[in-house]
Amino acid sequence: MKNSDHSYKIATLFSGAGGLDSGFANTGKFENQIANDLLQAPADTYSKNHNVRIQSVANFNEEPKLPCYIVGDVTDINFEPLKNIDCVIGGPPCQDFSQVRGSRDELGITQVRGNLYSHFIRALTRAAPKIFVFENVPGLVSANGGLAYKTITEDFENLNEKWTEIKNKIKKGPDSAKNYFLIFNEIVNSSDVGVPQKRKRLIIVGVRKDLLNLTAEYDYTKKAKQILKGETSLLKKYPITAMEAFEGKTVPELAEKYTKLMEEYRGIENKVGTPEAFAWKSKTWDKLTLNVVDDYLISNNIQPKDDDEVEVAFEEHKIILKELGYYGKPLEGRKFDDNSNEIPKESDKVKSRMSHIPPNMNYLFVDGTEWKVKGTMSNIYRRSHPLKPGYTVMAYGGGGTWSYHYEKERSMLTNRERARLQTFPDDYMFEGNRSQVRAQIGEAVPVRLGTKLADIALSVLENIPTN
Structure with missing residues (x-):
């Protein structure tokens, strides 16, 4: 019974x-x-x-x-x-x-x-x-x-x-x-x-x-x-993205935002001039359409069954964003009582480096340039992709391990952005200093x-x- x-x-x-x-x-x-x-x-x-x-x-x-x-x-x-x-x-x-x-x-x-x-x-x-x-x-x-x-x-x-x-x-x-x-x-x-x-x-x-x-x-x-x-559900095939979590809208609703942020990276391979940069141009950039739905499907290697399946998938995204309390509530500029959405301060050198690394790429993109840095893991200075799930949120680690925003002029994620990737509700307040809060979020089960x-x-x- x-x-x-x-x-x-x-x-x-x-x-x-x-x-x-x-x-x-x-x-x-x-x-x-x-x-x-x-x-x-x-x-x-x-x-x-x-x-x-x-x-x-x-x-x-x-x-x-x-x-x-x-x-x-x-x-x-x-x-x-x-x-x-x-x-x-x-x-x-x-x-x-x-x-x-x-x-x-x-x-x-x-x-x-x-x-x-x-x-x-x-x-x-x-x-x-x-x-x-x-x-x-x-x-x-x-x-x-x-x-x-x-x-x-x-x-x-x-x-x-x-x-x-x-x-x-x-x-x-x-x-x-x-x-x-x-x-x-x-x-x-x-x-x-x-x-x-x-x-x-x-x-x-x-x-x-x-x-x-x-x-x-x-x-x-x-x-x-x-x-x-x-x-x-369709979530395994159509995953929720970092941009949806941060912006509080579904992929189709973020068309203008997506096109604008990606245009900022146009021609970046010429500014950087590394083999990795030119490979990115041919393997990634040239395949994009800057249509947000098409690029979502391309970026996640999705072959839709039909248009109805895509529509149903994004409707499921909206339902989940509402359940999480994120829908219609973008994080940009929001203040929290625990100061968890403050953008961490970084050196001009790191800011300059990150402004030359596009979404989904890491420190290897600028290897051999004035922005080079030693790294041993793929997550070092890796920028989030707006149309993919965020990378694994880490609890500890030095330079380059904090996770990085998809916008060109942004660098490290705030702790509140990291908390959203872990699906904590926005009214979940964290105690401790920035590093302690980072550890709490990174060690948590979503x-x-x-x-x-x-x-x-x-x-x-x-x-x-x-x-």
């Missing part, structure tokens, strides 16, 4: 500023009891936007007051209050797995698992939630020759058997654990679900095996894949992806009898 009127309790670990939590909150069906992070700034942001108290680990362990955000080391938290939690969500920092080298036999099984990950497992064993959501960087799948990933999936599926090994390492936790069936275990591109950003994440969703039968396993697996792989994960969790929880 469907429990459609029931609300569910969740706990999140490694919560940061609350992107994933906000996605779950958007459904109106989840009550977050516990969130946690090591740092104060994201805790302040979370508390401000979710209206929860902040507790230190020591205070929480002595007298837990739910709901709350626990600031401190997850390894020290007493998870006893998690007993009535329906869903545990979160993802340990990827660095937790990055230092392991060698085979399983060489290392011993306890060394394969990162310490923070082991305490995520401890939370699962204590709470025994009906469902969990684990997210991480896609590189985790191949890290350490795939050993860490293999260990993680085996742990989730056979947790009662594996728990003794893990408990022996961390020296705390209950005596037994529940096993989980993984209804989803793949890499997801956030743009496939309507996030205006190319951002891939490893998503693992597990449901307690004792609550399932074979039919339910198939149904939940099918539904999760449909939602997260973009099979229920809010809209969080909502899709919440939809999957609901599809399970609403069909499992309440205790």
Whole structure:
């Protein structure tokens, strides 16, 4: 029987500023009891936007007051209050797995698992939630020759058997654990679900095996894949763009804006004079029409089924922009109470360099010129393309890693522009200095992806009898 009127309790670990939590909150069906992070700034942001108290680990362990955000080391938290939690969500920092080298036999099984990950497992064993959501960087799948990933999936599926090994390492936790069936275990591109950003994440969703039968396993697996792989909409084929997110209009409505901004780059290959610049002229510029819809299709390698499909796709874009609160609300010139839309100051040298790099190109475009700069990654001084999803928003990094606006006279994105690429609502206020806010935004799970994960969790929880 469907429990459609029931609300569910969740706990999140490694919560940061609350992107994933906000996605779950958007459904109106989840009550977050516990969130946690090591740092104060994201805790302040979370508390401000979710209206929860902040507790230190020591205070929480002595007298837990739910709901709350626990600031401190997850390894020290007493998870006893998690007993009535329906869903545990979160993802340990990827660095937790990055230092392991060698085979399983060489290392011993306890060394394969990162310490923070082991305490995520401890939370699962204590709470025994009906469902969990684990997210991480896609590189985790191949890290350490795939050993860490293999260990993680085996742990989730056979947790009662594996728990003794893990408990022996961390020296705390209950005596037994529940096993989980993984209804989803793949890499997801956030743009496939309507996030205006190319951002891939490893998503693992597990449901307690004792609550399932074979039919339910198939149904939940099918539904999760449909939602997260973009099979229920046109968004995978027709992604939402950075320009739509920043300007608050759909692609067809931005025709004049697009033509004007692209005309600014006409002839730039002659000013720069590099092989990369002339290659861009022949491979990219010469193929453009400066008709916004045609160039959107060209830039994203889209072969429309017919004109009706294109129209339906952009109507879906409008619906999502309205859901996000962006439609009709361009960011340019807007002031926010947290100063998140202030354009960062940059040196004249950087401004000059960026004025000679067109959309979709990076530092290599000006290599060998007076604007050259050393770079080792493709995202260095890479300018956003107005008709594509934004590039992955980064949390950290030095010069050239901040993400750059598609307009010729603009350089670094503001934190609010970055927040829109992560689908945070405009009334989500961030606490901390510019670098701290940058980190909070860059480390977050896109809010809209969080909502899709919440939809999957609901599809399970609403069909499992309440205790």
